[in-house]
Amino acid sequence: xxxxxxxxxxxxxxxxxxxxxxxxxxxxxxxxxxxxxxxxxxxxxxxxxxxxxxxxxxxxxxxxxxxxxxxxxxxxxxxxxxxxxxxxxxxxxxxxxxxxxxxxxxxxxxxxxxxxxxxxxxxxxxxxxxxxxxxxxxxxxxxxxxxxxxxxxxxxxxxxxxxxxxxxxxxxxxxxxxxxxxxxxxxxxxxxxxxxxxxxxxxxxxxxxxxxxxxxxxxxxxxxxxxxxxxxxxxxxxxxxxxxxxxxxxxxxxxxxx
Amino acid sequence: xxxxxxxxxxxxxxxxxxxxxxxxxxxxxxxxxxxxxxxxxxxxxxxxxxxxxxxxxxxxxxxxxxxxxxxxxxxxxxxxxxxxxxxxxxxxxxxxxxxxxxxxxxxxxxxxxxxxxxxxxxxxxxxxxxxxxxxxxxxxxxxxxxxxxxxxxxxxxxxxxxxxxxxxxxxxxxxxxxxxxxxxxxxxxxxxxxxxxxxxxxxxxxxxxxxxxxxxxxxxxxxxxxxxxxxxxxxxxxxxxxxxxxxxxxxxxxxxxxxxxxxxxxxxxxxxxxxxxxxxxxxxxxxxxxxxxxxxxxxxxxxxxxxxxxxxxxxxxxxxxxxxxxxxxxxxxxxxxxxxxxxxxxxxxxxxxxxxxxxxxxxxxxxxxxxxxxxxxxxxxxxxxxxxxxxxxxxxxxxxxxxxxxxxxxxxxxxxxxxxxxxxxxxxxxxxxxxxxxxxxxxxxxxxxxxxxxxxxxxxxxxxxxxxxxxxxxxxxxxxxxxxxxxxxxxxxxxxxxxxxxxxxxxxxxxxxxxxxxxxxxxxxxxxxxxxxxxxxxx
Numbered sequence: 001x002x003x004x005x006x007x008x009x010x011x012x013x014x015x016x017x018x019x020x021x022x023x024x025x026x027x028x029x030x031x032x033x034x035x036x037x038x039x040x041x042x043x044x045x046x047x048x049x050x051x052x053x054x055x056x057x058x059x060x061x062x063x064x065x066x067x068x069x070x071x072x073x074x075x076x077x078x079x080x081x082x083x084x085x086x087x088x089x090x091x092x093x094x095x096x097x098x099x100x101x102x103x104x105x106x107x108x109x110x111x112x113x114x115x116x117x118x119x120x121x122x123x124x125x126x127x128x129x130x131x132x133x134x135x136x137x138x139x140x141x142x143x144x145x146x147x148x149x150x151x152x153x154x155x156x157x158x159x160x161x162x163x164x165x166x167x168x169x170x171x172x173x174x175x176x177x178x179x180x181x182x183x184x185x186x187x188x189x190x191x192x193x194x195x196x197x198x199x200x201x202x203x204x205x206x207x208x209x210x211x212x213x214x215x216x217x218x219x220x221x222x223x224x225x226x227x228x229x230x231x232x233x234x235x236x237x238x239x240x241x242x243x244x245x246x247x248x249x250x251x252x253x254x255x256x257x258x
Numbered sequence: 259x260x261x262x263x264x265x266x267x268x269x270x271x272x273x274x275x276x277x278x279x280x281x282x283x284x285x286x287x288x289x290x291x292x293x294x295x296x297x298x299x300x301x302x303x304x305x306x307x308x309x310x311x312x313x314x315x316x317x318x319x320x321x322x323x324x325x326x327x328x329x330x331x332x333x334x335x336x337x338x339x340x341x342x343x344x345x346x347x348x349x350x351x352x353x354x355x356x357x358x359x360x361x362x363x364x365x366x367x368x369x370x371x372x373x374x375x376x377x378x379x380x381x382x383x384x385x386x387x388x389x390x391x392x393x394x395x396x397x398x399x400x401x402x403x404x405x406x407x408x409x410x411x412x413x414x415x416x417x418x419x420x421x422x423x424x425x426x427x428x429x430x431x432x433x434x435x436x437x438x439x440x441x442x443x444x445x446x447x448x449x450x451x452x453x454x455x456x457x458x459x460x461x462x463x464x465x466x467x468x469x470x471x472x473x474x475x476x477x478x479x480x481x482x483x484x485x486x487x488x489x490x491x492x493x494x495x496x497x498x499x500x501x502x503x504x505x506x507x508x509x510x511x512x513x514x515x516x517x518x519x520x521x522x523x524x525x526x527x528x529x530x531x532x533x534x535x536x537x538x539x540x541x542x543x544x545x546x547x548x549x550x551x552x553x554x555x556x557x558x559x560x561x562x563x564x565x566x567x568x569x570x571x572x573x574x575x576x577x578x579x580x581x582x583x584x585x586x587x588x589x590x591x592x593x594x595x596x597x598x599x600x601x602x603x604x605x606x607x608x609x610x611x612x613x614x615x616x617x618x619x620x621x622x623x624x625x626x627x628x629x630x631x632x633x634x635x636x637x638x639x640x641x642x643x644x645x646x647x648x649x650x651x652x653x654x655x656x657x658x659x660x661x662x663x664x665x666x667x668x669x670x671x672x673x674x675x676x677x678x679x680x681x682x683x684x685x686x687x688x689x690x691x692x693x694x695x696x697x698x699x700x701x702x703x704x705x706x707x708x709x710x711x712x713x714x715x716x717x718x719x720x721x722x723x724x725x726x727x728x729x730x731x732x733x734x735x736x737x738x739x740x741x742x743x744x745x746x747x748x749x750x751x752x753x754x755x756x757x758x759x760x761x762x763x764x765x766x767x768x769x770x771x772x773x774x775x776x777x778x779x780x781x782x783x784x785x786x787x788x789x790x791x792x793x794x795x796x797x
Contacts, residue, residue, distance in 0.1 A: 059700060080706025091697045096719040109707040111715055 010036035010193030011070040011083060011160035013056060018065035018075075020055060027051060027217030029065075033210070035160075038187060038194040040204035040225060043214030044240060049197040052214065053163045056195065057086050069161055080109070084161035085154040089169055092150035093138040099125065099149050100134040106153035117156075124155040128182065144175040151182060155190075162187075164196035168203070180206050201241055205229060213237050267709065272614020272634045275607045279680075282673055283644060286652025293502045293655045300499030308479065309487075309500075313507060316483040319397060319472075320465035323404035328412050328458050330405075332450055334557040335416030336442065337550035344551075350558060351417065354410035356565065359785035361738025362407075362470035363755050364778040367762070367770060368564030369394060369403045369475065371571040376767075378567055399475035404468065408461045410561050415460075419453035420446060438546045455522040463515050467508075467645045470740045470755075474762065484508040485647045489744055498655045505648050512645065572775025575768045586773070589757040593737055596671050596753060601732035603676035605725055608683035612691045620699060646674045646741040654745050667746035671753065674742045679732035686728040686788075687721065694720035723791050730788035734781045754780075 013033040020027045027048045033039050041049050054060040055067060058079035067075040074082045085106075093102045100121055107117040125131055128148040138146055147167050154162055164183070168176040184207045187194055198204060204211055204225055211228045213221040213236065221234035228237055294301045338347060357365060372378050375393030383391040394402050423445060431441050469485040476482055482490070484504050491501040580586050615634035622631065653670060657663050698716050702708065707716060740755035747756040754777050761770040 057704065059703065078706075079700075079703040080708075086704055088700065091701060094698060094701070094716060097715070105705050105707065105715075109705050110711040 009160065009191045012068070013161060013193055013195065014066070014068040015052075015055065016066040016068060018055060018062040018067060020051060020060060020062050022051070022060075025217055029055070029219060031212065031219060031222075033193060033195060035070075035193055036191045037209050038184075038207055039196070039210040039212055040208035041195060041197045041212045041214065042199070042201070042204060042237075042240070047214040048217040049214055050165055051217075053086070053165050053195060053197055056082075056161070057084060057163055058082050082161075083159050084163060085157045085159045086163040086165065087147065087150045087154065087167040089166045092153075092167070093146055095138050098135045098137055099130060099141070099152075102138070102149055103153045103156055106157040120156045121152075124152040125149075127155060127186075128152040144171055144179060147171070147179060148182070151179075151186065155186065158190070159192070161193045161195070164194065166197050166199065169199060176200070176203070177206070183207060201229070211237075213240070268610075268613040268617040269630075270614075271610035272617075273630070275610035275614070276633055278607060279677055282649065282677055285656055286644075286649045289652040289654070289656025290502050290505055293498045294506075297499045300497075301503045304497075304500040304503035309503065309507070311479070312482055312484055312487045312504070313511075315481060316466055316511070319400050319404070319481075319483065320462050320468075322397075323401055323408065323465040324458055324462045326401060326405045327408035327461050328454070330557065331409050331412035331416055331457075332454075333553050334409070334413045335420060335450075336446055337553045338413070338417055339420040339446070340438075340550055341547070341554075344554065350554065351414060353558070354414055354561060355789075356782065357407045357410050357561065359734060359782050360565075360778055361740070361755060361781055362403075362468070363474060363740050363758055364568060364738070364774045364781070365406055365564060366403055366471055366474040367571070367758075367774040368568035369399060369406060371567035371771060372563050373399070373402060378570070395475060396478075396481040397476075400468075400472055400481065403471045403475055404465050406561065406564055407471075408464060409557065412457050412461055413557070415457045416450060416453060419449050423449055437543065456519070459515065459519040459522055463512070463519060466511060466515065469645070469647055469744075473740075473744070474759070484511070485645060488647055488651050492651060492654055492745060498658070501651050501655065505651050508648055509644060568771070568774055568778055571768075571771035572778075575772025575775070577772050577775075580769060580772045580776075585752070585757060589752045589754050590776075592668075592751065593753040593755075596668060597675075597733045597736040600672045600675040600736040601679070601729045603672060604679040604683045604732035604736075605687075605728045607676065608680050608687050608728060609691075609721070609725070611680075612684060612688045615688075616692055616695050620695075646678050646739070647745070649674050649677075650742040650745040664746055664748035664750060667743065667748065667751040670746050671736070671739070671742050675736035675739050676732065678739075679728075679735045682731050682735070683728035686724045686731065690720055690724040691717070727788045727791045730784045730791065734784035734788065737784070738777060738781045 012035040013031075015029040015031045018029045020029075025046075025048075029048075029052055031052075041052060043049050051060060055062055056069075058074065058077060058081075062075055065075070066073045069083055072083075079086075094105075097105070101111060103121045103124060104111055104113050104117065107113060107120065113121070122131075122134070125134060128151050130145065130148055130152060133141070133145070138149070141149070150167065168179045171179065180203060183194070183196075186192075187207075194207075196203075196208075208225040211221075211223060211225045212219055213228070213234065215236060220236055221228070223234075227233060338344065338350070341347070344350075360368075370377060370393075373383075373394035374380070375391060375395075377393065380391040380393070393399075427445055431445050436444065466483070467485060468483070469489070472481070472483045472486045473489065476486060484507055488501050488504045488508065491497045491504060611634045615631060618628065618631040618634060622628070627635075650670060653666075654663060657666060694717060702712055702716060737753075738755060739753075740759060743751075743753050743756045744759065747753065752760070754773060758770050758773045758777065761767075761773065
């Protein structure tokens with residue numbers, strides 16, 4: 001499972017004694033993620049979920065410790081050199097480039113595409129349900145379609161690790177369900193290691209195998225997703241789920257007012 | 259944020275740009291210091307009664323110009339703001355932007371064509387006063403021209419400030435039955451008072467560094483400012499020691515004003531982009547409406563007058579002969595080439611500073627800004643403290659032993675004007691670049707899009723419009739400039755403004771008027787283009 005040579009299978013991700021500080025906040029992570037698994041990362045706002053992903057992706061550099069992908073320490077490599085793809089909540093696409101170009105950038109950062117690259121791009125677009133929309137601009141797409149383009153680019157990049165930083169947070173429930181299904185399907189085909197940050201417990205339940213729960217810049221609970229939601233789930237996590245429901249409600253009210 | 263090599267390259271570009279600016283300023287300072295060191299006694303002796311008079315006049319005309327521009331501007335802005343549906347309101351505000359785009363020498367000629375001894379109004383003024391109209395020379399001429407430039411600018415800034423009053427406050431005032439008086443006191447004055455120091459400071463700054471207006475309309479030692487005195491010391495008296503003393507004073511004076519301006523939080527780069535429409539209902543009594551209409555009409559006549567006079571006088575010139583004259587063709591070609599080069603340099607330097615600033619900001623994340631980042635942030639603003647005449651004077655003194663100073667005219671005109679245009683260029687480019695970077699930085703890092711690929715695929719599409727705005731703006735500034743070229747110009751290297759000045763000097767008024775029309779139209783076309791490109795940016 002740790003073989004990354006053909007890119008068809010995932011690579012293990014390990015944070016080994018990683019410390020990081022941002023302003024006043026300091027964080028410390030030790031984590032091993034099995035190759036080819038799907039891991040949900042949850043926790044209150046500011047607990048360090050996105051920072052954890054950014055450390056893996058290379059947008060942040062640890063103060064100390066190692067970031068291993070497969071057997072390689074990538075802690076000091078720039079993001080593009082790391083064997084991974086990432087999808088953000090927004091700004092996954094260049095607004096002035098069309099769908100095919102945005103996906104093509106996953107193959108060549110200079111956008112110089114070979115015929116086989118072009119074939120891969122069209123296949124990925126068909127696979128993500130975007131066939132026929134090659135020449136649309138991002139502004140002509142719906143929010144869900146834009147994230148599909150990002151996933152199509154993940155397909156043509158074909159890297160062993162996929163990081164998802166709340167990419168479906170701004171979508172409605174039905175659309176989010178569709179997108180999670182698509183991620184699960186792509187994972188079944190490619191077997192890449194998936195780490196995803198989410199605020200929605202049902203997302204974790206839907207596709208997650210392992211759950212990592214963060215509080216105050218530390219991992220305070222880790223285990224199988226099903227166990228987290230059982231009666232004997234970690235105390236902190238159950239408290240958080242309760243508070244999530246509360247905060248969601250107040251969110252809804254705040255939105256209606258504006 | 260860690261994004262590899264690209265950031266370093268952007269920072270390198272910024273450092274190179276800063277070094278270029280430092281060389282330009284440093285050379286000037288070196289020239290001044292060398293001269294001061296070699297002739298210390300001469301420089302000290304230059305602080306005499308004449309210099310005191312010059313300083314007094316510089317401050318006096320600036321203070322008067324500021325009062326005469328800003329106070330009426332409050333009335334005009336208020337009138338325009340009270341009548342959102344005033345016929346032609348948008349047109350008037352757009353017309354008020356034109357003086358900003360006009361080269362000073364064109365405006366000076368317009369003022370002369372209207373109020374001069376042989377101007378269109380001379381007959382009326384003579385019969386009104388019962389004696390021959392002496393013409394608007396000296397202080398009166400300078401004041402008219404300064405107000406022509408700054409009244410519209412101040413008006414636009416005040417209208418912009420008044421537009422920030424929330425619509426609810428207007429509705430409340432109208433509900434409480436506030437008439438003009440109370441409404442001014444409670445709603446308008448607080449906003450105007452807040453904007454007043456910044457606007458007045460900006461106008462004062464523009465007036466103490468005004469060169470062309472004073473050179474063309476001022477007369478003799480009684481109406482000379484520091485900048486014109488520097489020019490005269492170098493070009494006519496050839497007294498570098500005096501020039502050094504004058505320059506030191508000028509730098510000191512502008513530095514004080516800029517420091518005060520910064521304290522007041524004023525925006526020293528005077529452009530006024532504002533939304534023309536303000537869909538509010540105001541209730542003014544018929545009397546007030548009449549008074550306001552009168553105020554607007556007077557301001558309109560005052561601002562439009564010199565422009566019309568420029569056009570009329572220009573059309574009376576023998577344009578056909580002028581267009582065929584080799585000196586005119588050569589000066590036009592020289593002006594255009596120098597302006598294009600200067601604009602390209604300004605855009606390149608500004609873009610480098612903008613990219614470096616953003617890259618350094620990303621690297622830093624939290625924590626203190628480094629000196630380098632602060633320099634890339636405000637570096638372009640420093641040139642506001644150092645007027646172009648001062649830079650020119652420094653280099654003139656430094657280079658006078660190296661052979662023919664006048665051969666360096668093209669280099670000096672291109673570089674100094676480029677640096678002078680930088681504050682404006684940076685303002686056009688930075689918001690677009692920062693917004694694009696905000697959206698694209700992570701994605702570029704993730705996909706490994708860097709260097710030339712990044713510029714071609716990602717940055718260029720976002721920067722195309724603002725870059726063209728900056729180019730057109732810098733070109734217009736450089737095209738109309740009569741500062742450096744007045745020092746370095748000669749028969750060998752003439753630009754349009756220089757030729758215009760020469761024709762004025764030899765009393766070929768009709769020629770000068772024709773050239774002014776040509777120059778004014780060129781600059782106006784470029785500024786309109788810059789404005790168009792800038793406005794469509796958000797489509």
